[in-house]
Amino acid sequence: MSILNTTKLMISRKIFAGVRISPALFTDQGKSLSTSAYFLAGSQWRLEHGLGKCGNEYGPLTSIPDWSYADGRAAPLSYSKTRRLKDKEELAKSIKKQITQMDLAKEYHKQEIMDLSKKRVGKTSLMNQYVNKRFTNQYKATIGADFLTKEVMVDDRLVTMQIWDTAGQERFQSLGVAFYRGADCCVLVYDVTQTNTFKALDEWRDEFLIQASPRDSENFPFVVIGNKIDLDNRSVSTKRAQNWCHSKGDVPYFETSAKEALNVEQAFQAVAKNALAQENEMDVMNEFPAPITLNPTNQPSKDNSCSC
């Protein structure tokens, strides 16, 4: 039991991004290769604190507790303010649920803000900034898992990257394994203002390798992101992070701010690149009586054309 709990805590502190690039449809026309990548992110800790209501882009699961950036520097928004800030459509969808959940949310409100500013590293924000070019100060805990897709150009190839953001909550572990497996790249995220989130990277890396059990765990591509560099109270130096990355086999390291969209694009570009490289490697060393040929050159698109 206690082990499970630690796991959850760890999860909360960083992102796991398993990007998995996939075989794609090779067709006679158009796209030469489309690839999907999966990215897994760690959990939100808020769940462990019994907190819980949360939401996502579609709306109604949520009563969104207000959140303001880190350490109480900005006063938390009031509930009503948050609601005003939300765009109307979303509001209309979720309003019913909010009313019923408001009381519950208020109850937890205080504790949540304190803890949040300490523990969350901004995985979902990074994803949103990268895919939707949006940043919000409102905090929504990720429940279970979520994913976003984005098409990117990597080395002149159009690649569909699927980015997974997961909560490492116990109950979702069963849900987890299916997509941890087959990830092509894993992104670890920590908060540069929180030393403990940096320290947890080790555990997270190990955890991922256990869960995903990639064929070549020594060389599995990771990317490390230090987030929230827009904040002043930095506590993990670039040097220190770089040293850690170096010791793990020259893991690419990026410092970003999801809030100010600093470096986010570059970081994910690197993720996509590494993931794609990983996939190409997989093709070469595919030693099983291989199901599907991933490499377009090995299998002309004969089988892929529509036979209807």
Added chain:
Amino acid sequence: MGDFVKSREYDSFRSSIPQKKIVVDGDEDRTWVIYDAGPRNIRCPLVFLPPASGRATVFYKQLLTLSAAGYRVIALDYPVYWNMKQWNEGFCKLIDYLRLDKIHIFGASLGGYLGQKFAESTYLAQRVQSLILCNSFSDTSIFQQSNSAPAYWMLPGVILKKMIMGNFERGRVDKGIAASVDFMVDSLDSLGQQELASRLTLNCMNSYVEAHKLGDIPVTIIDVLDTSALSVSVKDDMFKCYPSARRAHLKNGGNFPYLSRAEEVNVYIQIHLKNFWGSKESALSGDREMEMLSTKSTESDDSTSN
């Protein structure tokens, strides 16, 4: 016999989820076969519509997993209907009979098309809350069969089967995909000539979905990248029809990912349904929602999960 039919999981499905037969329009020949699993108090379940080649049982992996997770899930076989209008009316009567306010639809191939058509025909009443489309299409002209479709009713079953089997994967595939194809072939074998002919007629009669009427419905499109029955342009058309749809990609899995990649498909379904938690349209039981939303089942959780 494939691996799936002999599996313990399939046994457990056959022994735990009862098959029900329902006649809705007074015609004994038109019997809907349904498998209804999960809490009955949920009024907005997820309904699975099978592809032309399969029966409701092809979704047994979803039924088992999702009902165990607290979702109400219904898989069904449609009876013989020869045109879209009849099918829509029949289906509407069925969901009325089952006392469902709204439904989420998971449609595979033809099932997805029928789901879209049903959503289109009821868009004013909004009976369809959301759609999950798996290897589906929105325009039958892609099959280029609209000329011969009217004659399907008189073709022998063998020929009809052959038409479908022609699309099944051959060549080297992994174990899961091979087993899924075997299962599908078994399923196809069990369909009578009338059933097959009517499904293929629906499948190929010239028609398309007026996607603009479905603008408000959340859609997830499950897309298998290695699948061979549908060409890329068909998939692109789907994405164009539903520009705001979530795209759930699977690297591989063949034509029947709900069998061959059930784990991943189930994850996508749960992520899709997660968006409705807490609303009246949730397919998950209230207790489970609360459980999911908070790790520690505190008293306050219990009190709100009524």
